[in-house]
Amino acid sequence: MADQHRQAAVVEFDHVTKRYDAPTGRDKGKPTPGAVNDLSMKVPAGKICILVGPSGCGKTTTMKMINRIIEPTSGTIRLQGEDVTGSPPDELRRRIGYVIQQVGLFPHLTIADNVATVPRLLRWDGSRTRARVDEMLDLVGMDPSIYRGRYPKELSGGQRQRVGVARALAADPPVMLMDEPFGAVDPIAREKLQNEFLRLQEDIGKTIVFVTHDIDEAIKMGDRIAVLRTGGKLAQYASPAELLMYPADEFVEDFVGADRALKRLALQRVRDIDLWTAATVRSGEPVAEARRKIAEADIDIPLVVDDHGRPQGWLSERGLAGERVRPELRSRAEPLVELDDVLRDALADLIESEVHYSPVVDPDGCLAGVLSLEVISQSLHVPPERARTSTELVEPAGDDAVSAEIEPA
Ligand SMILES: Nc1ncnc2c1ncn2[C@@H]1O[C@H](COP(=O)(O)OP(=O)(O)OP(=O)(O)O)[C@@H](O)[C@H]1O
Ligand SMILES: [Mg+2]
Numbered sequence: 001m002a003d004q005h006r007q008a009a010v011v012e013f014d015h016v017t018k019r020y021d022a023p024t025g026r027d028k029g030k031p032t033p034g035a036v037n038d039l040s041m042k043v044p045a046g047k048i049c050i051l052v053g054p055s056g057c058g059k060t061t062t063m064k065m066i067n068r069i070i071e072p073t074s075g076t077i078r079l080q081g082e083d084v085t086g087s088p089p090d091e092l093r094r095r096i097g098y099v100i101q102q103v104g105l106f107p108h109l110t111i112a113d114n115v116a117t118v119p120r121l122l123r124w125d126g127s128r129t130r131a132r133v134d135e136m137l138d139l140v141g142m143d144p145s146i147y148r149g150r151y152p153k154e155l156s157g158g159q160r161q162r163v164g165v166a167r168a169l170a171a172d173p174p175v176m177l178m179d180e181p182f183g184a185v186d187p188i189a190r191e192k193l194q195n196e197f198l199r200l201q202e203d204i205g206k207t208i209v210f211v212t213h214d215i216d217e218a219i220k221m222g223d224r225i226a227v228l229r230t231g232g233k234l235a236q237y238a239s240p241a242e243l244l245m246y247p248a249d250e251f252v253e254d255f256v257g258a259d260r261a262l263k264r265l266a267l268q269r270v271r272d273i274d275l276w277t278a279a280t281v282r283s284g285e286p287v288a289e290a291r292r293k294i295a296e297a298d299i300d301i302p303l304v305v306d307d308h309g310r311p312q313g314w315l316s317e318r319g320l321a322g323e324r325v326r327p328e329l330r331s332r333a334e335p336l337v338e339l340d341d342v343l344r345d346a347l348a349d350l351i352e353s354e355v356h357y358s359p360v361v362d363p364d365g366c367l368a369g370v371l372s373l374e375v376i377s378q379s380l381h382v383p384p385e386r387a388r389t390s391t392e393l394v395e396p397a398g399d400d401a402v403s404a405e406i407e408p409a
Pocket of ligand 2: 059061
């Protein structure tokens with residue numbers, strides 16, 4: 001099963017333009033502006049590509065040309081290297097899952113029948129289809145024994161969205177098109193669906209073309225983001241970090257928003273950046289040894305740790321007065337930041353606790369480094385190709401020397 005889920009395909013737009021037919025009525029005969037204008041971009045296999053831009057900029061049109069609901073006026077779209085016009089639309093649509101804008105479940109069909117739509121088209125036998133339906137409902141977190149026989153109107157908005165995803169995945173297509181899949185639910189349900197979907201994508205690894213109006217959703221969900229401007233022109237195609245660091249022009253800059261530095265922090269986790277080091281000392285250890293460690297660390301105040309390496313607090317000067325370290329603290333090790341925290345939340349913790357830096361712990365609670373305002377600020381200046389984000393693994397930032405001259409609060 002897992003192998004089956006792992007198939008994905010490259011989707012490639014090559015100078016694709018779409019003009020709708022000339023208008024009728026008063027404007028009859030006037031040339032129409034392009035809905036999509038000379039679009040070229042490549043969506044790598046197994047990645048999420050977000051199409052984002054203002055209403056009417058051609059997102060849905062772009063998406064519908066992939067599965068030939070709409071035919072381009074000119075240019076070529078290739079799926080795993082093959083021109084999509086080489087495949088009959090029916091056959092193509094079985095290889096491409098589609099979650100349409102506003103979910104679009106069939107209201108008169110049960111949830112099971114909705115999910116079974118494409119397997120039935122493919123004439124799978126009954127038992128295989130039933131097994132697949134249950135598997136898909138499980139996959140999107142809906143107990144088949146409860147929901148299989150229900151009708152769409154008996155579900156919440158978020159549940160309907162999940163069924164829409166289950167239906168699109170049912171025939172295990174290598175490509176999924178999702179048109180504002182989470183657009184119709186409240187912000188809290190939306191965030192939950194987004195997180196679930198990202199987790200799901202780690203398992204299924206599909207090539208996903210995903211439309212949204214919402215730049216925050218784009219930044220969170222996308223491996224790559226295509227920003228379209230009115231008239232269907234591609235303004236920028238880049239990774240989220242690149243988009244936030246180097247918007248191509250004023251339009252993208254405005255679209256991304258004035259708070260792009262903060263958005264960038266929401267993309268990075270504490271484990272992705274170079275932390276400061278602190279000396280760790282234990283109660284009773286020789287002061288000479290402690291002083292040697294302190295000299296090597298980025299911060300000149302040592303952290304007292306327990307026998308498991310868990311930070312207790314920052315040692316006071318008096319703790320180093322004798323032969324052996326006495327666990328006299330100047331302050332407790334607070335807040336404790338975790339490696340998996342996103343930088344934006346960690347920054348909020350530092351600000352709230354009114355400290356310049358604080359210890360970072362690994363999942364076992366052991367010291368992993370020290371996060372400081374300086375380290376966070378530096379991470380904003382790392383060029384995007386060197387910045388690590390949750391979706392891209394690139395070499396971490398270099399070994400720029402950091403000096404620690406500030407005192408803990
Ligand atoms: N069938 C059609 N005939 C003529 N013009 C169309 C047709 N469908 C879409 N358009 C026009 O093409 C442009 C792009 O439409 P499209 O639906 O792709 O936009 P969109 O980016 O998906 O917008 P939204 O965010 O509102 O869903 C719009 O100006 C729209 O009015
Ligand atoms: Mg649309």
